[in-house]
Amino acid sequence: MKTVLLVGQGITALAALESLAERFHVAGVIRSAGVAENADEVQRRAEEFKIPVLSDVSLEGLRRAISEQQPDCVVVSSYDRILGPQVLDQSRFVNVHYSPLPEYRGRANVNWAIINGEPEAAITVHVLTGELDAGNILFQKSVKIGSRDTVGDLYKVLNDIQRDVLGETIERYLAGYAGVPQDPSAATYGCTRIPADGEIDWSAPTERIYALIRALSAPYPSAHTYIGLHRISILRAEPVPDGPRYVGRVPGRVVARRPGSGSVDVLTADGILRIYQVATEDSEVRPASAVIRSTKQTLGLRTADLLERIGELSRQVELLTRGD
Numbered sequence: 328m329k330t331v332l333l334v335g336q337g338i339t340a341l342a343a344l345e346s347l348a349e350r351f352h353v354a355g356v357i358r359s360a361g362v363a364e365n366a367d368e369v370q371r372r373a374e375e376f377k378i379p380v381l382s383d384v385s386l387e388g389l390r391r392a393i394s395e396q397q398p399d400c401v402v403v404s405s406y407d408r409i410l411g412p413q414v415l416d417q418s419r420f421v422n423v424h425y426s427p428l429p430e431y432r433g434r435a436n437v438n439w440a441i442i443n444g445e446p447e448a449a450i451t452v453h454v455l456t457g458e459l460d461a462g463n464i465l466f467q468k469s470v471k472i473g474s475r476d477t478v479g480d481l482y483k484v485l486n487d488i489q490r491d492v493l494g495e496t497i498e499r500y501l502a503g504y505a506g507v508p509q510d511p512s513a514a515t516y517g518c519t520r521i522p523a524d525g526e527i528d529w530s531a532p533t534e535r536i537y538a539l540i541r542a543l544s545a546p547y548p549s550a551h552t553y554i555g556l557h558r559i560s561i562l563r564a565e566p567v568p569d570g571p572r573y574v575g576r577v578p579g580r581v582v583a584r585r586p587g588s589g590s591v592d593v594l595t596a597d598g599i600l601r602i603y604q605v606a607t608e609d610s611e612v613r614p615a616s617a618v619i620r621s622t623k624q625t626l627g628l629r630t631a632d633l634l635e636r637i638g639e640l641s642r643q644v645e646l647l648t649r650g651d
């Protein structure tokens with residue numbers, strides 16, 4: 328039986344582990360390990376398979392694990408580090424990438440696909456080389472993105488495909504299948520997303536805002552906006568298809584509250600978004616109408632709010648200075 332080493336830091340790792348364990352001796356899972364009651368599902372499943380979780384996720388830790396285990400192949404299913412020649416020269420490497428390579432090389436590919444209104448997402452299993460996401464394609468399959476699909480919905484579908492095909496794909500590769508070269512002229516890239524990128528621009532079209540909310544739903548930190556200077560995360564919302572037409576339009580303005588259903592309606596550049604559920608800065612999940620309390624409120628950071636806060640701070644500094 329061939330030996331593989333799995334590198335899996337993210338939410339794709341469980342499917343990879345379960346697929347590989349059916350066909351290979353898995354020498355270890357490189358992943359930050361939880362402890363006792365905080366152990367995650369990947370760690371618990373690895374323990375059931377009697378596979379060690381190697382918690383040193385650094386490049387040096389990976390190099391050491393490869394040197395000690397001498398795997399026939401290292402399988403990467405979510406890892407946040409670039410592998411240089413000093414690592415790649417130690418073994419054969421295969422990567423699982425959730426995009427239709429050569430399109431969407433890089434990071435946050437499922438998020439970007441939803442945000443950009445793509446009709447499909449994809450899973451690609453490819454040979455890992457020194458160039459970013461550029462190796463030969465061993466397997467690829469696309470899935471449709473529905474108009475209400477969240478990033479969590481798509482990860483579930485893609486993880487299920489990975490669970491079904493990864494082990495078999497690695498077997499074919501180790502048996503001599505070289506895969507299909509990518510066309511570098513067709514390559515596109517997605518940059519890393521940071522939490523600040525999740526701020527809602529209410530002057531954008533409704534569907535684009537809705538896409539951002541779906542793209543950053545659980546397990547991500549959620550799209551967010553502000554009431555005054557207080558941040559709130561938008562957990563559940565949807566466009567209002569046949570709402571009133573506002574010709575005097577202030578994007579971000581709250582135009583309706585429904586305490587019975589907990590929803591509020593907010594103007595966008597071209598329509599209305601209905602928000603049902605939010606989370607406050609202390610992470611408490613609440614109905615939108617319990618947090619957004621007035622149709623005079625406008626969501627988003629506004630110059631007037633910032634200037635008022637700057638004025639308050641200036642007055643406090645002046646009082647402290649006089650006290651000295």
